[in-house]
Amino acid sequence: MPLSVHGLRKSFNGRTVLEGVDFSVAAGELVAFLGANGSGKSTTLRCVMGITAPDSGSISIDGTALETLQGRDLQQVRQRMAMIFQKIHLVPRRTALDNVCAGALSRIPTVRSLSPLLFPADVQQEALDCLDRVGLADRALDRVGRLSGGQQQRVAVARALCQRADVVLADEPVSALDPHAAEQVMALLRELAHAEGLAVAAVLHQPDLALRYADRSIGLLQGSMTFDLPSTEITADHLDTLYAPDRDVSDRKSAA
Amino acid sequence: MTPQILTPAVARRSPSAQTRVALVRPKKPLRWITTAAVAAVVVGLHAVAIEGTDFKPALLVDGWKGMAAFIGDAFPPDLSWEKTIRPGLEATLVTLWIGLLGTTLSVPFALLLAALAAENTSPHRLVYQAARSVLSFFRAVPDIVFALIFVTAVGLGPFAGVLALICHNTGVMGKLWAESMEEIDSGPQEALRTAGANRIQQVANATLPMVVPQFVGLLLYRFDVNVRSSLVLGLVGAGGIGLLINQSIKSFQFDSMLTHILIVLVLIIVVDQFSAWIRRRLAA
Numbered sequence: 309m310p311l312s313v314h315g316l317r318k319s320f321n322g323r324t325v326l327e328g329v330d331f332s333v334a335a336g337e338l339v340a341f342l343g344a345n346g347s348g349k350s351t352t353l354r355c356v357m358g359i360t361a362p363d364s365g366s367i368s369i370d371g372t373a374l375e376t377l378q379g380r381d382l383q384q385v386r387q388r389m390a391m392i393f394q395k396i397h398l399v400p401r402r403t404a405l406d407n408v409c410a411g412a413l414s415r416i417p418t419v420r421s422l423s424p425l426l427f428p429a430d431v432q433q434e435a436l437d438c439l440d441r442v443g444l445a446d447r448a449l450d451r452v453g454r455l456s457g458g459q460q461q462r463v464a465v466a467r468a469l470c471q472r473a474d475v476v477l478a479d480e481p482v483s484a485l486d487p488h489a490a491e492q493v494m495a496l497l498r499e500l501a502h503a504e505g506l507a508v509a510a511v512l513h514q515p516d517l518a519l520r521y522a523d524r525s526i527g528l529l530q531g532s533m534t535f536d537l538p539s540t541e542i543t544a545d546h547l548d549t550l551y552a553p554d555r556d557v558s559d560r561k562s563a564a
Numbered sequence: 565m566t567p568q569i570l571t572p573a574v575a576r577r578s579p580s581a582q583t584r585v586a587l588v589r590p591k592k593p594l595r596w597i598t599t600a601a602v603a604a605v606v607v608g609l610h611a612v613a614i615e616g617t618d619f620k621p622a623l624l625v626d627g628w629k630g631m632a633a634f635i636g637d638a639f640p641p642d643l644s645w646e647k648t649i650r651p652g653l654e655a656t657l658v659t660l661w662i663g664l665l666g667t668t669l670s671v672p673f674a675l676l677l678a679a680l681a682a683e684n685t686s687p688h689r690l691v692y693q694a695a696r697s698v699l700s701f702f703r704a705v706p707d708i709v710f711a712l713i714f715v716t717a718v719g720l721g722p723f724a725g726v727l728a729l730i731c732h733n734t735g736v737m738g739k740l741w742a743e744s745m746e747e748i749d750s751g752p753q754e755a756l757r758t759a760g761a762n763r764i765q766q767v768a769n770a771t772l773p774m775v776v777p778q779f780v781g782l783l784l785y786r787f788d789v790n791v792r793s794s795l796v797l798g799l800v801g802a803g804g805i806g807l808l809i810n811q812s813i814k815s816f817q818f819d820s821m822l823t824h825i826l827i828v829l830v831l832i833i834v835v836d837q838f839s840a841w842i843r844r845r846l847a848a
Binding site for chain 1: 754756761765774776777
């Protein structure tokens with residue numbers, strides 16, 4: 309299993325955000341995380357990625373438990389995971405190609421990474437191939453700031469590919485995009501899973517996108533998993549428990 | 565959304581509802597006393613400052629004749645080419661070169677110190693504090709003091725002025741650059757960190773390219789300031805048009821002084837327009 313997570317717990321200042329999350333993502337599978345704001349979806353991804361340190365729990369990449377590793381070994385295993393962000397996080401003034409090359413920085417000697425002019429030719433060729441896989445090879449030399457939001461997110465996906473990751477974690481990858489671009493990016497993520505055998509996990513705010521594109525969906529409610537089912541088996545009841553409006557109203561009443 | 569969900573909120577907002585929301589401000593009886601105390605302190609400080617600087621407008625009114633005579637001696641400006649204008653233009657060029665070199669040669673030092681003195685790019689807390697201290701020192705010592713020090717080493721002339729500007733400008737520009745790096749969106753840097761890039765790679769491929777426009781804008785602003793500073797440096801012997809102005813005052817040639825000042829005026833306007841033009845191009 310490329311990615312498996314057991315008993316993930318996290319609390320911030322005494323407030324429990326995750327209480328024992330278990331899941332796994334297989335190669336060739338797109339898994340969606342659903343849940344209301346504050347349910348712990350993004351924290352889950354950030355813990356897996358190592359941006360946030362979990363209080364306890366075990367994270368394994370291809371059967372290797374991260375907590376048993378340290379230093380360089382840990383970093384090398386971590387590099388097999390790539391992250392896609394809601395805010396895209398590319399450098400707008402640089403070209404799409406240069407941004408994609410940055411995904412390969414861990415393979416480039418530091419002196420040759422000081423300027424895009426020094427990037428090795430084989431890395432540039434690989435970056436161009438990655439851009440081709442997301443359908444943007446013709447925009448390789450355009451500044452990222454000149455591309456649309458959807459195109460920028462696809463460049464970010466290409467950067468993840470250039471990192472040679474086999475696990476891709478996407479934190480609300482389409483929340484900042486218009487509906488058409490969101491469909492395109494979701495279709496791309498599904499294609500990378502199905503056609504190239506990547507393990508893809510995406511936090512989504514739109515249940516309908518999850519149901520249409522993800523093979524499996526995981527529901528999180530206040531830090532606990534409420535379901536982990538193939539997307540075809542998910543019903544309106546399942547979703548209602550996640551986004552139950554009456555919780556919201558009772559909150560307001562007690563505040564008033 | 566269903567109507568049942570909306571009902572409570574709508575009822576609370578409607579004016580006909582029986583219970584209205586009241587805005588309760590906490591009472592702060594001490595507030596006006598604080599305001600009055602602050603005002604009294606500010607007024608008091610100014611009173612002391614007026615006393616301490618011998619600030620007496622009456623002296624200015626009484627002595628206006630001396631000023632008028634001084635300015636009268638300066639008119640008409642001396643427009644002789646060989647004696648005044650040509651040396652003035654040559655010295656102005658020297659002033660410009662001092663400002664230019666003082667700015668560009670401080671770039672490597674300012675860049676290094678800025679990267680070490682910005683929280684998001686500094687490798688360690690101790691390095692950060694040390695770099696901040698170095699920048700503060702170079703900023704705190706005025707360029708004119710640096711010039712006096714360098715004159716004792718390399719003698720009178722423009723070279724001492726260039727060295728002085730490099731030192732002072734490193735402090736100021738390093739601080740300004742460090743601050744603009746701290747204000748930049750840290751997202752791209754975080755993205756490269758998760759991709760396994762080391763610290764230097766993160767800075768070179770995310771932080772620095774993100775701040776280039778701000779850096780160039782600040783660089784041009786400092787060039788503008790440094791050209792004007794190099795005028796003053798000329799007064800203490802660091803060459804350039806400042807030196808000529810000083811000499812013409814000392815030899816009571818106020819008409820030459822006025823010509824030189826007019827040349828300086830043109831220089832300042834040209835530099836200002838030039839850097840404004842570049843900054844406009846950069847923003848577009």
